[in-house]
Amino acid sequence: MVAAAPVLIEAALGRLLVALGVTVAGGAAIDQVRKRKEEADSARTAPIAQTGAQTKAKEKCKECPPDKGTLVTRRWNMSDVSRGYQARITGFAPYTEWNFGGVDFDGFRSSQCLLQEAKALYDQFFDPEDGEPKFFFRLSGGDRKIVRQAQAQTAIVVASSPTRLNWYFMQPMSYRYFTRRFAREGVVAATLLQP
Structure with missing residues (x-):
């Protein structure tokens, strides 16, 4: 019966993960469960007190403030290409964004404490000759709107250390322009060119 216990624990844990909606990639999850079980077994058999000096200082887990945010559904008017790009960059389902501190972000990666924003087909708003916004884009306030969005996100990130923010651009002209503009x-x- 004792020998069957690990198999029963793995099976029960697998059912629990499925019930919680966690997807499992091959045997990686089982390997992780097995590793943690071995660590727990090892901890049970280790001596309670050790006479040797401790060589590793315990580190406190760092809290990631955006973990307190929520998934939200947003039906913004955008092209299929832009929606697909946003989903590819963030890993979120289409129409899904992350709201933290009353501000929307296209995505969030908790393990990296990273908020994300993705911009796809923006080069159409820039003059290929000089890389500056076209007249109608400036006149409509398109470039200012994006800067205001980035500034609102910045205010949240600065107040939520150790949170980071990445803006991803699909195309090079908009990437170069907003990299310079954001710095000013x-x-x-951080701006990244990610085709």
Whole structure:
């Protein structure tokens, strides 16, 4: 019966993960469960007191403030390409975003304490000759709207250490322009060209 216990524990844990909606990639989850069980068994058999000096200092787990945010459904008007890009960058389902501190972000990766924003087809709003926004984009306030969005996100990130913010751009002109503009405007987001 004792020999069957690990198999029963793995099976029960697998059913629990499925019930919680956790997807499992192959045997990786089982390997992780087996590793943790071995660590727990090892801890049970280890001596309670050790006479040797401790070589590892215990580190406190770092809290990630955006973990307190929520998934929200947003039906913004955007192209299928833009929606697909946002989903690919963030890993979130289409129409899903992360709201933290009353501000929306396209995505959030808790393990990295990273908030995300993805911009796809924006090069159409820039002059290929000089890389500056086209007249109608400036006139409509399109570039200012994006900067205001980044500034609102920056305010949340700065107040929520150790949170980070990445803005991903699909196309090079908009990436170059907003990288320079964000630097001038004090936006703390890292900008990345991610086609």
